[in-house]
Amino acid sequence: MGICLRILHDRHEAEEVLQEVFISIWNRAGTFDPGRSSPLTWLSTIARNKAIDRLRSRRAHGSDAPYGEALEIADEAPDGFAAAAGREEGERVRYCLSTLEGRTQEMIRSAFFDGLTYSELAARAAVPLGTLKSWIRRGLQRLKLCLEG
Amino acid sequence: MSEEIPLAAEYVLRLLEGEELLDARRRAAEDPAFAAEVAWWEERLAPLFAEFAEEAPSPDLWPRILRRLDEPGAAVVVLKKQVARWRAATAVAAVAAAVLLGLQLRPDAPAPVPLPPVTTPAPLLVASLVGEEAPEALTVAFRAAGRELVITPARVEAPSGRARQLWLIPEGGQPISLGLIASEGVQRRVLPAAVASRFASGATIAVSDEPTGGSPTGQPTGAVLATGGLNTV
Numbered sequence: 001m002g003i004c005l006r007i008l009h010d011r012h013e014a015e016e017v018l019q020e021v022f023i024s025i026w027n028r029a030g031t032f033d034p035g036r037s038s039p040l041t042w043l044s045t046i047a048r049n050k051a052i053d054r055l056r057s058r059r060a061h062g063s064d065a066p067y068g069e070a071l072e073i074a075d076e077a078p079d080g081f082a083a084a085a086g087r088e089e090g091e092r093v094r095y096c097l098s099t100l101e102g103r104t105q106e107m108i109r110s111a112f113f114d115g116l117t118y119s120e121l122a123a124r125a126a127v128p129l130g131t132l133k134s135w136i137r138r139g140l141q142r143l144k145l146c147l148e149g
Numbered sequence: 150m151s152e153e154i155p156l157a158a159e160y161v162l163r164l165l166e167g168e169e170l171l172d173a174r175r176r177a178a179e180d181p182a183f184a185a186e187v188a189w190w191e192e193r194l195a196p197l198f199a200e201f202a203e204e205a206p207s208p209d210l211w212p213r214i215l216r217r218l219d220e221p222g223a224a225v226v227v228l229k230k231q232v233a234r235w236r237a238a239t240a241v242a243a244v245a246a247a248v249l250l251g252l253q254l255r256p257d258a259p260a261p262v263p264l265p266p267v268t269t270p271a272p273l274l275v276a277s278l279v280g281e282e283a284p285e286a287l288t289v290a291f292r293a294a295g296r297e298l299v300i301t302p303a304r305v306e307a308p309s310g311r312a313r314q315l316w317l318i319p320e321g322g323q324p325i326s327l328g329l330i331a332s333e334g335v336q337r338r339v340l341p342a343a344v345a346s347r348f349a350s351g352a353t354i355a356v357s358d359e360p361t362g363g364s365p366t367g368q369p370t371g372a373v374l375a376t377g378g379l380n381t382v
Contacts, residue, residue, distance in 0.1 A: 001204040001205065002201040003198065003201045005204045006201055006202065014204075015207065018206060018210065019210065019213065019214050022214045040198075041191070041192065044198040045191055092193075092196075094196070094197075111162040111163070111164050112194060112197055113197075113201070115163060116164075117163065117164055117165070117166050118159075118164045119166060121164075136159075137154060137155055140155040140158040141155055143158070144158065147193045
């Protein structure tokens with residue numbers, strides 16, 4: 001629920017999406033591979049993707065608030081349950097992100113937590129799209145090397 | 150450093166738009182190597198989900214979802230025939246139920262306290278039970294904090310004059326009754342401390358066929374219809 005609300009900024013919509021998430025889980029249970037990821041990761045991934053789908057279809061209809069507001073909700077209260085589950089494996093991705101340049105790190109985090117696209121990130125940072133893409137791509141390549149290491 | 154474009158990561162983060170997005174989607178569907186890369190990134194980034202703030206949905210959301218799943222024509226009917234899919238579905242539903250119900254238990258969430266780095270968190274244990282012969286399918290989730298048991302029947306049916314009873318079987322121990330289960334609706338109960346203390350990963354949850362009113366002996370007397378192992382989530 002936290003995922004949907006952070007991305008959509010609207011309680012009613014977040015709940016609608018959450019409902020869709022659970023329905024689609026029932027329909028797609030066969031595609032869940034217990035050997036590969038935990039049910040919680042699977043659930044969270046679907047929730048994030050569905051929330052972003054909803055966000056983008058809303059933007060396509062031109063009724064969204066400016067995405068500049070996206071950063072106003074802080075990550076203050078981690079879900080204790082998820083935080084506990086992810087703490088150990090989480091060290092790696094958090095460590096690797098922290099090795100990136102501050103600006104790149106922030107942008108990758110905004111992409112993950114707020115569901116922003118390249119062009120939205122570029123507009124927000126007021127830099128040309130090409131420049132922004134090369135920053136993030138370099139960051140992702142370094143992140144990958146670090147995660148593999 | 151290689152100049153290769155980290156397309157799988159961009160796709161997982163959902164940075165892409167337009168042509169690039171369509172291209173990545175096509176590759177995810179057609180190119181197994183690319184799909185594996187996508188899965189790799191999803192898994193590596195997943196720990197970040199823990200940083201999303203906790204939010205409780207409204208109390209009636211879960212009942213609303215269950216009602217929608219009960220609608221005629223819902224995929225559930227098809228799923229009933231497929232035990233393998235059921236296993237996955239029930240595992241996920243158990244987590245879902247536990248997450249939803251768990252969050253509702255704390256309407257006044259205390260101010261976030263930094264989690265101490267080494268303590269073991271209060272565990273959430275989940276079992277999904279599927280009968281190999283019997284049609285019984287249900288999920289059981291147990292939160293140590295609050296000693297609360299949440300039972301979500303997917304399919305539980307008792308002929309008239311018979312009842313379905315739930316048991317906890319600790320590793321190497323005797324079955325302990327967890328009470329009768331109704332065939333419909335999410336059921337929540339708070340367990341006595343003595344019973345709650347026996348919940349541990351590795352124990353088994355079972356459903357047995359008993360006379361109305363439950364087993365007269367305190368131990369299962371009828372056939373065991375479905376079992377499932379208890380696992381920490």
